[in-house]
Amino acid sequence: MITPLFSPHAIGHVKSPYKQTAEIPKGLGAKHDAEGVLEILPEFVPGLADIEGFSHLSVIWVFDKSTDFDLIARPPSDDGRPHGVFATRSPRRPNPIGLTIVELLGRDGSKLRVRGVDMLDGTPVLDIKPYLSSVTEHALRRGWLAEAEARRGS
């Protein structure tokens, strides 16, 4: 056993409409318009100062129901075709870390109301950062996902 790089702990939890994995729109290209709340633990609330000024946040969280990983994933959005796990958003990753960009709708003390959640209710949040990147649409290539969408005519 290698010494872990650090000891991850929750700074808060996601309040989400999704209580079961099956309810979450699946796949790399799935649309996520669901509203939810990031409930930050009292001891970390001072770290939210000035967050209201940002329209979008990167939320880093834990796939806490995931128990193992596969290097090859078979995403539902590509009808189960195999792709390397790092080319997918599969929960079965070497480090079970999730990343979601959400829109910040408002803040009420320790609660951030957000749009775009794709996490299960109760998911532990590790970090929140301002989202700034603006890779322009024409500069973006989306690999196997674009092919899968073209195949479906979507």
Add this chain to the structure above:
Amino acid sequence: MITPLFSPHAIGHVKSPYKQTAEIPKGLGAKHDAEGVLEILPEFVPGLADIEGFSHLSVIWVFDKSTDFDLIARPPSDDGRPHGVFATRSPRRPNPIGLTIVELLGRDGSKLRVRGVDMLDGTPVLDIKPYLSSVTEHALRRGWLAEAEARRGS
């Protein structure tokens, strides 16, 4: 001591031109055009299959030189004005996790050549995901950073 949520371990390391923190362009709005390499450990290389199709990647990594956190950060890009740590990219975070969007220039087996590194040479990488988000420029608000830029006339 609370039980850690999982045991983070490196899937690879960053080869970067930055050997010292002082060399890295600082602040939330800093431009990062530096080229570097993500060297993936042999046992995780199968997880890279099909990654070449994506132009941009989200890289999740560890601030492995960071030993503690502050809930209030004073970013150099805002002349040391105080902001909550979750509204900044300060390395002194409750979970010392970094996130960088890079452009994938090419792949040579276990090595991903990328543009946009802002990590120190040797930084441990936890995860790589395809970057897909395209929040349009007009929908994006950038909080205190936009104010700091306006103040500087940049």
